[in-house]
Amino acid sequence: MTNLIAHKNAVFQKLPLTAGSSFIVKRYESPYFETPWHFHEEYELVFCERGFGKKFIGNSFSDYQEGEIAFIGKNIPHLFKADDSFYQAYAQQKPSSIVIQFSEDFLGKDFFNSPEMVTMKKILVLSKNGLLVLGKTHEHIRQIMIEMLEINNIGRLYKLFEIFMLLSNCDELQPISPSIISGININDSVKMNSVLDYTLQHFREDISIAQVAALSHLSASAFCRYFKSRTQKTFLGFVIEMRLNESRRLLRETNLSILEICYECGFKNLSNFNRLFRKQFQQNPMEFRRNQGL
Structure with a gap:
């Protein structure tokens, strides 16, 4: 279970790492995706594997479709709300998503400042607005995220590097939120x-x-x-x-x-x-x- 702490703009979410892992790869299944409007210090890649509904990212509100992939920057408030009709129509299939979450220093505080990661660092900056991953890049990353559920340790890290390479070398990223919104204060x-x-x-x-x-x-x-x-x-x-x-x-x-x-x-x-x-x-x-x- 994640640890949720009330914040002024959203709920601050502390993400627990499993033993032997420096980042999170997980499939989430839920009838409606009950996690409230929240944010966390980790970057998040979300593949909406099954189902459809509404999404709030930063100050953008829109529908999300089955198969969609979004890359969300650190501390950006977001919420995915599955449409009730999917669970009612497919009672045996809960809406699901595959999520990768990593902190900026998950491989050391200077990792993304290394010469090899300069382009990926620019993508991290762009993710402050949230990014939709489109086209062939979307197809490649979708397959990698599914594969990552079946492997662990070095294999997962290798696959994450593949994702970094794809994001760094593509022109198929579409900004989601027109303005940068960050969660900041603990309160309401x-x-x-x-x-x-x-x-x-x-x-x-x-x-x-x-x-x-x-x-x-x-x-x-x-x-x-x-x-x-x-x-x-x-x-x-x-x-x-x-x-x-x-x-x-x-x-x-x-x-x-x-x-x-x-x-x-x-x-x-x-x-x-x-x-x-x-x-x-x-x-x-x-x-x-x-x-x-x-």
Whole structure:
């Protein structure tokens, strides 16, 4: 079990090493991925092996798909929340992920400052925004991560070096979070987690700032300042972003009409939905669906 300590922006997670290991390679299986919004000093490579849902990395909120690989920098708050429908539809198969976690000094404090690791050190800097691993690099790393579960000691270290080489020499990394957000202070992570959980459950409905502020035991104005300081977004802007991401998923995965999707995601009129969708994704909902080949 990991050790979770409450922090101001998220929960600080202390990651235990097993005997004979300097870094962590593990498969996690859970119906919903209950780990709260958290951060840790280790870098993390996450392969979403089975299932789908929502992810928060830094101040980015989006869907994650089965097979996705993300590289998350140290102290970057993040959360993966599996969609309930997967576990309900495949009761014998829990959502799962394979995770590699390593500290910057796991092979000595100067390891990433060595001449051979200069390029990888640049990737570590880029990971402060979170990175999606794409293309052929994604396929190679996915296979390596699966293989690492079956070997240990020197074999795992050798495979980790293979991953470093692939990351260092590829141009298939896509930033996730537009801003760098770091977890820093011990205090009120429960507030932020309650806000995220409530918003995930109710973003399709009318949500008043007063309702959410009450969860945090703050006035409406204090809550707005609190939320902006932790995400660099307004709460209303965050709710709209969640609705737009959900509308994009429904456009891609269902036969619902655009008007039905508009109301299903919590928008009140079609013209406003179309305007916000175009602003976020540089195309209107009809164009998006057409470009998906639907």
